[in-house]
Amino acid sequence: MRTLKAIVLQKTHGSRARLKGLGVVVSLAIAAVAIFALAHALKNVDYDEVFAVVRDTKPGVIVAALMLVATSYASLTLYDLLALRTIGRSDVPYRIAALASFTSFPIAHGVGAVALIAPVIRYRVYWRNGLGVFEVANISFLTGLTFWLGNLTALGLSLLGEPGTIVRIDYLPPQLNRVLAVALLLGVIAFLVWTWLSPRSFGSRRWPIRFPSGPVVLLQIAIGILDLGAAALAMYVLLPHGMDIGIFRVTAVFIAATLLGFASHTPAGIGVFDAAILIGLAGEEREAVIAALLMFRFLYHFLPFLLALGLFGGLEGWRSLRARNGR
Numbered sequence: 001m002r003t004l005k006a007i008v009l010q011k012t013h014g015s016r017a018r019l020k021g022l023g024v025v026v027s028l029a030i031a032a033v034a035i036f037a038l039a040h041a042l043k044n045v046d047y048d049e050v051f052a053v054v055r056d057t058k059p060g061v062i063v064a065a066l067m068l069v070a071t072s073y074a075s076l077t078l079y080d081l082l083a084l085r086t087i088g089r090s091d092v093p094y095r096i097a098a099l100a101s102f103t104s105f106p107i108a109h110g111v112g113a114v115a116l117i118a119p120v121i122r123y124r125v126y127w128r129n130g131l132g133v134f135e136v137a138n139i140s141f142l143t144g145l146t147f148w149l150g151n152l153t154a155l156g157l158s159l160l161g162e163p164g165t166i167v168r169i170d171y172l173p174p175q176l177n178r179v180l181a182v183a184l185l186l187g188v189i190a191f192l193v194w195t196w197l198s199p200r201s202f203g204s205r206r207w208p209i210r211f212p213s214g215p216v217v218l219l220q221i222a223i224g225i226l227d228l229g230a231a232a233l234a235m236y237v238l239l240p241h242g243m244d245i246g247i248f249r250v251t252a253v254f255i256a257a258t259l260l261g262f263a264s265h266t267p268a269g270i271g272v273f274d275a276a277i278l279i280g281l282a283g284e285e286r287e288a289v290i291a292a293l294l295m296f297r298f299l300y301h302f303l304p305f306l307l308a309l310g311l312f313g314g315l316e317g318w319r320s321l322r323a324r325n326g327r
Contacts, residue, residue: 046287053240053291061237062295068234069300075227077101080122082219083142086212092129099311100125101143106308110301112267115144121312128319138209149188149217150224151255156184158252165252168279169260192217228255234300235277238292243285253280268301 077098084092100122108117119140126136158165159181163174170177194200196214212220232254236247257276261269274293282289 045290049287050291053288054295057238057295064237065234065295066299068230068237072227072230072234073102073304075223075230076105078223079143079146080139082146082216082223083139086142086216087135087138087210089131089135092126096125096129103308103312106304107312110268110305112265114262124316141209142212146220146224149221150228151259152184153188153221154225154228155252155255156181156188158248158255160185162246162248162252165249166256166280169253169256169276188221231300235292235296238295240288243288245281250281253277256280
């Protein structure tokens with residue numbers, strides 16, 4: 001609870017209520033539209049064919065996708081490590097940063113409340129290393145910033161290369177999508193320049209939230225793109241051979257689906273992410289895309305969620321046992 005108070009320290013009660021109300025409305029609207037779209041996309045689907053595609057997927061493809069998923073989650077550990085170095089806590093070893101990252105992201109995303117659950121889990125991991133509530137809040141802010149910088153940069157680059165990739169999702173003509181791509185990239189560049197010129201922070205003098213420096217922002221962008229690129233490639237390799245879907249299209253649709261799922265606050269973006277993927281990629285080969293989506297969900301969301309729950313539960317149990325034994 002102290003962690004949650006730290007995150008919203010600078011907001012007044014009225015502004016909190018208004019923002020929360022607006023967020024709930026937007027989330028419900030996204031979820032409602034996605035459920036409607038998903039129900040429409042799943043009409044007349046031949047599920048026997050879906051499971052046949054899953055059964056016919058070669059083990060080598062599954063292994064390749066699993067390795068890309070592992071690469072994505074390994075890059076996620078760098079989110080926390082970079083945030084720790086930014087706030088001057090280079091004394092915290094990588095293994096602790098990796099533990100905090102791998103437990104907080106899958107569990108919070110699986111529950112569907114990343115902004116609330118992830119800081120609490122991080123605090124439970126980091127407090128034995130002397131990190132306080134506001135340091136954890138700063139880490140949560142910086143990891144979120146890495147996520148958004150990577151997403152927006154990768155989306156901008158993908159749309160710049162193939163602006164027609166998400167027309168089925170945003171209903172905008174390719175020319176406007178290219179304008180959107182340029183705007184996203186210019187926004188990222190402007191933020192990079194802004195942080196490069198001088199140190200930036202916000203909050204109070206007692207509890208400042210630090211922005212990274214320009215060189216660190218570049219590193220954040222690279223890490224974010226690595227994370228997203230590996231995840232999108234995992235989805236790409238699971239699609240059956242012979243489907244005429246390019247990597248730029250898969251990447252753009254994947255990022256758009258990720259952002260919509262994140263905005264909906266549904267557990268693991270369920271329904272919203274899936275609807276966006278099916279609308280953006282399926283076309284006449286819905287069964288093949290649904291099969292790839294099911295396999296991706298299992299490898300990228302379900303397995304890490306179970307592993308993270310087990311790891312965090314084991315950590316808490318071990319600490320509780322040590323406390324009872326007086327050590």
